[in-house]
Amino acid sequence: MSSSRHVPVMLQRCLDLLAPALQRPGAVVVDCTLGLGGHGEALLTQFPEARLVALDRDKEALRLSGERLAPYGERATLVHAVYDELPDVLARLGIARVQGVLFDLGVSSMQLDEADRGFAYAQDAPLDMRMDQTTGISAAEVLNTYPPGELVRILRAYGEEKQAKRIVAAVVRERAKEPFSNSARLVELIRDALPQAAKRTGGNPAKRTFQALRIEVNGELSVLERAIPGAVAALAVGGRIAVLSYHSLEDRLVKQVFAAGAANTAPPGLPVVPEQYQPRLKLLTRGAELPTEEEIAENRRAAPARLRGAERIRESIE
Numbered sequence: 001m002s003s004s005r006h007v008p009v010m011l012q013r014c015l016d017l018l019a020p021a022l023q024r025p026g027a028v029v030v031d032c033t034l035g036l037g038g039h040g041e042a043l044l045t046q047f048p049e050a051r052l053v054a055l056d057r058d059k060e061a062l063r064l065s066g067e068r069l070a071p072y073g074e075r076a077t078l079v080h081a082v083y084d085e086l087p088d089v090l091a092r093l094g095i096a097r098v099q100g101v102l103f104d105l106g107v108s109s110m111q112l113d114e115a116d117r118g119f120a121y122a123q124d125a126p127l128d129m130r131m132d133q134t135t136g137i138s139a140a141e142v143l144n145t146y147p148p149g150e151l152v153r154i155l156r157a158y159g160e161e162k163q164a165k166r167i168v169a170a171v172v173r174e175r176a177k178e179p180f181s182n183s184a185r186l187v188e189l190i191r192d193a194l195p196q197a198a199k200r201t202g203g204n205p206a207k208r209t210f211q212a213l214r215i216e217v218n219g220e221l222s223v224l225e226r227a228i229p230g231a232v233a234a235l236a237v238g239g240r241i242a243v244l245s246y247h248s249l250e251d252r253l254v255k256q257v258f259a260a261g262a263a264n265t266a267p268p269g270l271p272v273v274p275e276q277y278q279p280r281l282k283l284l285t286r287g288a289e290l291p292t293e294e295e296i297a298e299n300r301r302a303a304p305a306r307l308r309g310a311e312r313i314r315e316s317i318e
Helices: 011-022 038-044 059-075 083-093 111-112 137-143 149-159 164-177 181-194 206-217 220-236 248-261 293-298
Strands: 028-031 051-056 076-080 098-104 235-245 281-285 306-312
Touching: 011 038, 011 076, 011 098, 011 235, 028 038, 028 083, 038 051, 038 059, 038 098, 051 059, 051 083, 059 076, 059 206, 083 098, 083 220, 083 235, 098 220, 137 149, 137 164, 137 206, 149 164, 149 206, 220 235, 220 248, 235 248, 248 281, 248 306
Parallel strands: 028 051, 028 098, 051 076, 098 235
Antiparallel strands: 235 306, 281 306
């Protein structure tokens, strides 16, 4: 196990963004992506009056983080759920509004480190990639059954893979001989399919394809499209949300939701803007904040991270 798995990305910056909303007694903060509990533990430690509600779709992550957060007793409530289920989770717990919400959209470090889940391209493992292994289709099923055009679209959209057509042509040719089951065969195929020049840039050549498959298998973008508006709606006035994304598509989604909330929606030309058209959110970051060089040196997984924050400044008037 590498020590990097214990370093949550941009941790202090996230805590600082959320701090003004979490100082008061009884504040509730939701960690929508609990993972190994690094952010959750820091929130409970730094804000001793706050209560944590933490979600994860991965039962193994919940078990491990449950052990880590056990010393905090009643202050931590751990829930097996996908983050777009946040409104239902809060309703079940009888919580009307929350003061803070944190999303860390990087795949859990634990999943990347656990060879047998097939997330990592560094070791050979079954091509699974499901964060919740009790439901859904595996990465192998996607590779073996999706039409070529759909595979190309996924690699381009979710992996930003310029060589998508070459890779998919090779996948289609190979799956006809024998269906895919393990990651090593896919990594080798990608290496063979790429032109020399493409292999020399940007780390492991399989990285973008694996990212694309992970996003598709877990429905990450469609879940996020529901989750961010749901989280914003759950914030009390004065409540704050911080989102760490690692992918331009995720970051764009977050940016759009925050920008819409921070916009004045009045028809042009009104001398006074009525309350229902006033912005509901105030942006707390100028664009997206990036990790420092020190953070990237300490934790290479921080490199692509983008942090955005917003504060709820008024109720929606429907």
